Amino acid sequence: MYTEKVIEEFTNPQNVGELADADGVGEAGSPTCGDTMKIYLKVEGDRIADARFRTFGCAAAIASSSVATRMILGMTLAEAWSLSNAEVLDALGGLPEPKVHCSLLAPDAIRVAINDYRVRRGLEPWERKSCSGGGDCGSCPKKG
Amino acid sequence: MNDLEERTLYMDHAATTFMKPEVLAAMAPYFSEHFGNPSSLYRFAGEPRNGVEAARGQVAAAIGAGPEEIFFTAGGTEADNWAIKGVALANRKHGDHIVTSAIEHHAVLHTCEWLERQGFSVTYLPVDEFGRVDPGDVEEAITDRTILVSAMTANNEIGTIQPVAEIGRVAHDHGVLFHTDAVQAIGAVPIDVDAMNIDLLSLSGHKFYGPKGTGALYIRRGTRVETLIHGGGQERRRRAGTENVPGIVGLGRAIELATADIAGHNRRIASMRDRLVRGILDAIPDSRLNGHPTERLANNANFSFRYVEGESILLLLNARGICASTGSACSSGSLEPSHVLLAIGLPHEEAHGSLRLTLGDANTEDDVDYVLEVLPEVIGRLREISPLTPPSPRVPEAE
Numbered sequence: 393m394y395t396e397k398v399i400e401e402f403t404n405p406q407n408v409g410e411l412a413d414a415d416g417v418g419e420a421g422s423p424t425c426g427d428t429m430k431i432y433l434k435v436e437g438d439r440i441a442d443a444r445f446r447t448f449g450c451a452a453a454i455a456s457s458s459v460a461t462r463m464i465l466g467m468t469l470a471e472a473w474s475l476s477n478a479e480v481l482d483a484l485g486g487l488p489e490p491k492v493h494c495s496l497l498a499p500d501a502i503r504v505a506i507n508d509y510r511v512r513r514g515l516e517p518w519e520r521k522s523c524s525g526g527g528d529c530g531s532c533p534k535k536g
Numbered sequence: 537m538n539d540l541e542e543r544t545l546y547m548d549h550a551a552t553t554f555m556k557p558e559v560l561a562a563m564a565p566y567f568s569e570h571f572g573n574p575s576s577l578y579r580f581a582g583e584p585r586n587g588v589e590a591a592r593g594q595v596a597a598a599i600g601a602g603p604e605e606i607f608f609t610a611g612g613t614e615a616d617n618w619a620i621k622g623v624a625l626a627n628r629k630h631g632d633h634i635v636t637s638a639i640e641h642h643a644v645l646h647t648c649e650w651l652e653r654q655g656f657s658v659t660y661l662p663v664d665e666f667g668r669v670d671p672g673d674v675e676e677a678i679t680d681r682t683i684l685v686s687a688m689t690a691n692n693e694i695g696t697i698q699p700v701a702e703i704g705r706v707a708h709d710h711g712v713l714f715h716t717d718a719v720q721a722i723g724a725v726p727i728d729v730d731a732m733n734i735d736l737l738s739l740s741g742h743k744f745y746g747p748k749g750t751g752a753l754y755i756r757r758g759t760r761v762e763t764l765i766h767g768g769g770q771e772r773r774r775r776a777g778t779e780n781v782p783g784i785v786g787l788g789r790a791i792e793l794a795t796a797d798i799a800g801h802n803r804r805i806a807s808m809r810d811r812l813v814r815g816i817l818d819a820i821p822d823s824r825l826n827g828h829p830t831e832r833l834a835n836n837a838n839f840s841f842r843y844v845e846g847e848s849i850l851l852l853l854n855a856r857g858i859c860a861s862t863g864s865a866c867s868s869g870s871l872e873p874s875h876v877l878l879a880i881g882l883p884h885e886e887a888h889g890s891l892r893l894t895l896g897d898a899n900t901e902d903d904v905d906y907v908l909e910v911l912p913e914v915i916g917r918l919r920e921i922s923p924l925t926p927p928s929p930r931v932p933e934a935e
């Protein structure tokens with residue numbers, strides 16, 4: 393039922409762990425089945441220099457976490473903020489219908505971590521609307 | 537890659553079993569050689585007819601019934617549907633209330649839910665932390681509207697064996713019919729329908745090394761049960777449709793083999809299962825065995841591992857060749873955790889980390905060793921990934 397990409401990403405997840413000196417930490421959970429992701433970001437300048445995660449959930453949740461942490465490496469915070477679950481899905485070659493919600497976990501946790509970073513720096517948190525992942529609700533800062 | 541990495545180790549016998557060569561051999565002549573329709577009059581139909589009737593005798597003998605009380609079906613699900621809907625529809629003028637348990641198979645639960653939509657009322661009895669129904673609760677639930685009590689002989693997820701004879705006695709004391717889903721119990725729990733006060737009993741061939749899509753319903757002589765499958769006059773006009781002759785023959789041979797030495801079979805399987813359970817609970821901290829410590833199917837081990845999720849466990853086990861199953865929400869289409877694990881009081885996160893291993897006749901001590909080697913690694917790996925794992929896990933520090 394899973395693509396080879398999902399299985400590969402799940403069996404060899406990248407960026408598992410924590411960052412003791414993280415600049416931002418975010419946690420997200422899905423009420424659907426109780427899955428949880430915690431993400432740690434290291435920020436240099438305006439860019440994500442390092443990312444680590446821990447996830448409690450199914451193979452789709454773990455694979456999404458892994459692929460998302462790899463995708464945001466080197467991104468600006470604004471770019472990472474607008475990472476959508478559709479992009480995560482794409483990177484995984486898709487997920488079975490009942491597992492699509494698992495791909496929301498990582499973008500959610502990333503936004504919480506970015507706001508944690510902003511608040512720590514004395515900045516206004518960016519406004520989070522409940523995200524459809526489409527990047528078109530108006531609350532995502534424009535890329536670039 | 538060494539051989540171990542390539543092996544397939546099947547420990548999911550509650551899902552289905554392989555078919556024994558003896559069963560296949562018994563079935564073989566009924567496909568092309570004795571292919572006649574048992575209902576035909578000519579001599580050529582005699583052999584298929586004999587095959588079906590011999591199987592009826594084998595099934596009857598296995599549960600202490602008479603052959604005329606055995607009706608072949610297309611599996612356990614049909615037998616459950618027939619028993620419950622059949623009794624409900626045939627006894628409507630006597631009452632409209634059914635008593636069952638919260639941990640029945642969906643073949644029973646969804647049938648009961650359908651009957652509720654047809655105007656019947658159903659009591660779903662809770663179970664204790666080990667998954668046992670209290671016969672006293674059955675007694676309290678019975679009203680003068682009750683027409684049926686249905687309680688499974690043994691549970692498919694946690695293996696808990698119910699006090700069937702006592703539940704049956706309570707039902708009979710109140711003049712209520714008693715049905716039991718014995719799908720998981722055949723070959724593991726000795727059955728005597730008279731001694732156990734059973735009026736209807738469902739069984740399924742593919743759970744005891746017989747063919748899939750075969751089953752039977754035992755209906756005690758004189759029990760009023762409406763027919764569900766209408767058509768030809770097969771099964772003494774109570775279940776229409778040309779008989780699955782090879783399947784029925786296979787079912788008969790399989791039940792004969794499965795019930796020849798239940799005690800010996802259970803001893804052998806339980807000794808492997810017990811070593812597996814002890815080994816896992818010793819090797820993996822924050823793990824527990826779900827189900828009853830003693831009143832359980834000899835082949836069933838059901839664990840919960842905290843901080844990890846069952847589908848992930850299954851996929852990592854699968855990568856090492858091990859076939860198992862889980863009650864995790866993430867692995868069910870509905871994203872609901874197993875109703876059985878919730879009914880025994882497990883919090884969601886423990887139901888999440890559940891793993892069922894069910895042994896069978898082909899498993900060896902070697903298989904147990906392999907699972908004892910692989911499973912702690914798999915759980916350890918997932919706990920490294922999980923944010924719920926406590927910072928200082930209670931595992932011995934590596935050098």
Ligand SMILES: Cc1ncc(COP(=O)(O)O)c(C=O)c1O
Pocket residue numbers: 550551610611612613614616641643688690691692717719720740741742749750751
């Ligand atoms: C307890 C129980 N009842 C009923 C069934 C359904 O049987 P079948 O698969 O033959 O329809 C099963 C098997 O999945 C079972 O374990």
Ligand code: FES
Pocket residue numbers: 425426427448449450451452453490491494865866867
């Ligand atoms: S984490 Fe539960 S379905 Fe993916």
